[in-house]
Amino acid sequence: MSEVIDRPLRDDEKPAPTRLRIVDCDVHPSLHSFDDLNEFLPKRWQQHLREYGSHLRTPYLFTTPYPRSSPLIARRDAWPPTGGPPGSDLAFMQKQHLDPLDVEFGILQVLDLFIFSQQNLEFGAAIQRAINDWQLAFWSHRDPRLKASILVGQDGTDLAIAEIERCARIGEYIQINVSPRANEPLGRRRYWPIYERAQELDLPLGIHVGGYGGHAPTGGGWPSYYVEEHQSNAHTIAAQLASLVIEGVPERFPKLKFVFIEGGFGWIPSAVWRMDQHFERFRSEVPHLKRKPSEYVREHFWFTTQPIDEPDEARHLRALIEWVGIDRLLFSSDYPHWDFDDPRFAFKTPLTEVERKKIFSTNARAVYKF
């Protein structure tokens, strides 16, 4: 069993009468402009960015995902008064989000430049490197609440390992972020060197949904509508969970931790029930699995809460949370995006003080070791 499941609360974790300080596992900072990266990006790649820009697996220029639903997929009240896109002004982020919501730690999740979807792997690695440095210089070093992740793409595996080594030497990053949509399902062996290194370094792997890889986001092909695509985040991440578990990644790397970010959690019970049921029937196909899929999920995977499903009856949400496991959930707001969850109002079901403390703080603190 992991150190989190069924662990009794320590004395310093007992509910205090003061307001709960929260850990927000999904905060999106943005570049003001590409020039922010100049000090971290070699001249050769600055020129490439100007002359060629992104090469993605989406057709036609500017058919990239924005705008979707709302300009820059952002809350309409999150545009900084000083100009620039939502999430690009630290002072405004502090005033609008970190201070009033009592965020003790906020984990940065960078989506700029479609960082995981770049098909030119050297260019992708160069901007990942620049953005990893930028996270520290522009955010973490200016506000120690904000924690940075090592962003790498799996498909340039050797480049990824080199970047993980470089960042691990700096020692300030709290997880390794990999693509939710690599060229192959995430459990495939070609990506194992990254998992092996993550386990050795004891860094969780963060997987934030979204992006454009080489495949349609649904098993049925390319959706027509944004609402349909947004729905598909749950299918995509469920497929990646199944791939990781059934290919045997947790079996091979028993100390590895995965955090699935922005995939929600409503889909988890049925996905896990089905995997267990099929495992009983087909276990001779996958003899490398020593235990039921649900056991791997309950020890190796955590899920951030946003977007929270909102059933008509509060008790259904309550039951869902219990099926997933109070210990598996990490609060996330997705600030400043349009589907932001306010920690004060997002859970439309009763939670005890102990449960609140776990979801909003101590689960994340245990996973990330704050």
Added chain:
Amino acid sequence: MARHIVARTSEIPPGGNKVVDIAGRDIVVFHVNGEFFALLNRCPHEGAPLEKAACVARLTSPEPGIYERSRVGEMLRCPWHGWEFDMRNGQSWFDPKRVKIRSYPVAVERGDELRKGPYVAETFPVHVKDSYVIVEV
């Protein structure tokens, strides 16, 4: 219910709004096509500030591929999750019985009329030549 003078009509341009504090309540007054509407400045879902909402049209479709816009500017789209409300009464478009924004009666009156009545707000000097937006709370 008391009546509160909250603005000159000229102060809130068409499509714009003004946030006022009335008896401790954060209320937002919208100007739509010459009419004014007052609503509690808080989405009933997760509390987003409605002053940042988009004023949109009602969009309907009798069948896929055919779209109709009506009541342009009269629907309020929450700045966070996009929930839509009818500005006239605060009712939500998707669940009008259960989800609504608190709305308040609004009147527009000329200054020379207000001078005679009991409604002059001390903090808002009234000039007889102007028109004023009055919210009843």
